[in-house]
Amino acid sequence: MTKMGRPRTFDRQKAIEQALHLFWEQGYESTSLSQLKAQIGNGITAPSFYAAFGSKEQLFQEVVQFYIQSYSKVTDSLWDDNLSPKEAIEQTLRRSTQMQCELGHPKGCMVALGIMSAPTAENIHIAQPLTDARARTLKGFTRCVQRGVDAGYLLENTNVQALSNTFCSFLFGISISARDDAELSVLNDAITELMKLWTLAEKS
Template identity: 50%
Template sequence: MHLFWEQGFESTSLSQLKAAMGGGISAPSFYAAFESKEALYKEALERYMSLYGDLTKSLHDDAIAPREAVLLTLRRAAKMYCEAGHPKGCMVASGAMGTVSSGSEAIPQLLQGMRGRARNGFHACVQRGIKSGELRESTDTKSLAIAFDSFFMGISVLARDGVPYTAMKKAVDHAMGIWDSAVKPAQD
């Protein structure tokens, strides 16, 4: 998982995967165990999601106020992306940067679907904010959701570039100003 997370699907070679598994596994043994590099990548991605996929759970939780759900997601992401003990950033976001030239569209489609789930969660929060009366009815839900999703994906890249968590946490607070600019004015 860490090898794919650090290097992406395309840049990770079979030789590197075999070496990471240790014990001198042969290519035939690798294919007998995992079928293909693509199948192993999917398993690694499933493992990643089981360990770190809860970053966006607040976006899909109607019991959490919409603004708070967005804030929690961005703060959790910034923290996890910068933590020690694993590669920096997000495996799903990092996978978006590489191209798959092996002829298979399954990996890009899988990653796009995962990213789409987060984007849909941001969109749902904006819609809930409008419905609850927190945000103006004229708020462009799609654009606001894309702004948060772009920030969410962007901080993954910043973490890989070594931007520290303290800076990211402050940036998250500033990014929430985007939400606040769409807040419905209080009635006198």
Template identity: 50%
Template sequence: MLLFWEQGFESTSLSQLRETMGNISASSFYSTFKSKEALFEEVIEMYMDTFGQVTFCLKDSSLEPKQAIEQALRQSAKMQTDGAHPLGCFLVLSATTCSVENAHIRDMLSKQRKLTRDWLTACIQNAVEKGQLKETTDVAMLTTVFQSFLFGISTQARDGVKFDTINNAVTQIMKVWDSLAL
């Protein structure tokens, strides 16, 4: 997972993967994973079951919508700036650009990112329905604001921006929510 996260799908070679797995033979690799793509799909699942859980609070109905979004942003910033693994978000950085032949890899990750967008949309729509945000709130626009910020953390983290700076930026982006609150 870390190799794909650091280098991306296309830049990670089969020989690098085999070496990382203890110098296993090509036949062992293919008998276990079938293909580099199949391994990548497993890595996506592994990422979502571990590091990707930082946004699962968006699905937590026990949290108020604003709290869920703010928690997702702060937890994501903390995870993405943690030097114990590659910086940034695997789902954002590992295949944003691919050759035409690997567009399906980019689409796999896009599908995962869409889940986060759907969770954000549901939080915001829930806040409108609960009367926490104005009835006239443009849910799609506000979703885009928070998703753009969330995914932008990846570039900031990869470029070495520290958690404290991003965390302070979360405080500022949440003022957008406050401007639409009742």
């Protein structure tokens, strides 16, 4: 009797990380099943892929959750009450910018860049976790600015929503600059200038 060879195996967590880099670099729509299989490697077949992950969509959802629980931790400062509101915002901006520019993974932020180009009623749910993550980041900035007003750091008539959106829009805009290989030092200088908006809103 001919002995059957041992089935090919792969490290599932490593496969998630490999898929993450592909989705992060290309986005959901532009990433094909064949590219995912090639990225994961180890001779994984279509049946093996579906057995392991269910579908491209399900794999994407796992990838997003892994990203949020790892790389997205750079925004945790927004929820740290041990920091002053200003420190929390600046630390988040600088840590996220450093992460988006570092080597070893695609540049930019997957939460900002991994969305589908034209979501429809049928597939908009695929991008929902990223939409939720962006909303949470904005909520964190808003929380910090409101905390600044409540604690007396900022003027009572500060436009909390406008200032929060300014910080959040800047953060997600960093993704484009990082993809264009902007120097980290230049982006940090931009953060220094941006934080002057906080100074302008401070009570004298």
